[in-house]
């Protein structure tokens with residue numbers, strides 16, 4: 128941080144329009160999709176909101192899995208667009224079961240969409256994505272997967288999983304900028320999005336992106352391209368490809384294992400069992416008798432990246448962030464040492 132010079136961000140050259148499509152193609156390879164990849168010049172929640180705004184409409188029914196505030200918001204955006212939404216709520220800060228998803232889909236055979244988050248950074252849990260998407264495929268309904276946190280943290284292959292719409296961003300496991308994100312859209316999903324009544328002239332409109340960017344030959348992005356974000360995305364993709372996505376996933380798995388082992392050595396237990404855990408963060412409940420707020424304060428003094436979880440059931444858990452560049456044994460060991468010091472009587 129000490130040699131960071133914000134003035135170096137001034138007056139960047141325009142990002143070459145002919146390289147924008149290449150960025151989308153490189154993200155498509157990382158996502159394992161043969162569908163179209165759209166770039167959204169905003170953080171990933173905006174891309175999620177665009178998906179909901181573009182799919183939702185009166186008469187459209189969706190089954191929405193809620194395992195964190197992101198799922199809550201997605202359902203709200205679908206409803207705002209006029210859709211009817213059946214919510215599946217897992218136990219607080221726990222993954223949903225494929226059985227619960229199957230029951231909801233069976234109870235609502237008229238549902239056209241299943242939405243789910245892959246891995247949660249809010250609580251450190253991971254949903255059984257493969258089994259869940261198999262249920263959607265068996266019923267011929269399209270799926271939306273929030274892979275914002277999981278891409279780069281877990282093996283992810285959209286086509287193989289049968290994920291129709293995938294939202295992701297470079298700023299989590301891929302270690303890139305936070306102001307740009309991506310949406311993969313399969314052919315089947317376009318049939319639900321590209322309709323005469325689809326919202327247009329809106330930054331949330333995926334149909335606008337189709338007409339103004341894809342169908343126009345993928346030159347400059349519609350609107351004003353942000354060179355800072357595009358250059359940063361290109362640099363992030365260069366670094367990701369140089370390391371290799373498999374190695375990045377491996378690095379996150381190792382970091383998660385080191386965090387789990389470190390907590391265990393201190394007599395603490397990771398919130399999620401390994402089969403249900405994400406590799407992005409590890410959460411733990413403060414030991415009985417320890418004031419959670421005071422503990423977090425002293426941990427933050429050692430590393431400001433310590434935080435409470437987010438959402439019901441997670442907001443008193445303490446999170447160890449080992450996402451992106453922090454998926455590193457040195458960082459994890461320093462966090463474990465900080466916890467040991469903070470808990471020392």
Ligand SMILES: *Cc1c(COP(=O)(O)O)cnc(C)c1O
Pocket residue numbers: 170171172173197244246247248249273274275276296298299305
């Ligand atoms: C971080 C995150 C988001 C939101 O991404 P932003 O880029 O911060 O808007 C959405 N879903 C999940 C699962 C996330 O971890």
